[in-house]
Amino acid sequence: ALRLANSAAATTIQYQLIDLGGGQFRALYTLSNDGTLGDAVQGFDIYFAPALYLESSLQIATPSPLADDWDELILGSGVLVSAAYDALALAGGVPDGGSQSGFAVQFDWIGSGAPGAQPFEIFDVGTFAVLESGITMPIPEPSTFSLVMLGTAILLRKRRIHD
DSSP, X not given: OOEETTSSSOOXXXXXXXXXXXXXXXXXXXXXXXXXXXXXXXXXXXXXXXXXXXXXXXXXXXXXXXXXXXXXXXXXXXXXXXXXXEEEESSSOBOTTOEEEEEEEEEEBOSSSOOOOOEEEEEOTTTOOEEEEEEOEEOOOHHHHHHHHHHHHHHHHHHHHHO
């Protein structure tokens, strides 16, 4: 059964963009396995639409030691298929309840504005069946996260005072 990863409980991939100048960016990805799949995540794809990303510029930028534990490829686009960053665990993967950051792709952005969310798929490494799909989400800026946490704390305090 195909599940969308934007539900309340799902495997997620978050991204952080680094502007390298001249329309070139590096995206850093964090994969979080919430355990709903019942197993380690051992394979995933992140898609790059040809109208937004210069396909010939896609480069894997994942540093070691993470790069040593994953087989990473850039898959070219085809008819009705976007180019993709493909990652396959060489051993283990990301266990239930775990997360792994540091996956990285560098690219030239040819779209308008700034790069944003991308479709992704989590797949079974034995059958290549899609287990889950979703859209990457930006990693919240520390200041945004702090403001959200401060607001939550204030609301909880007010609630305790009134109870």
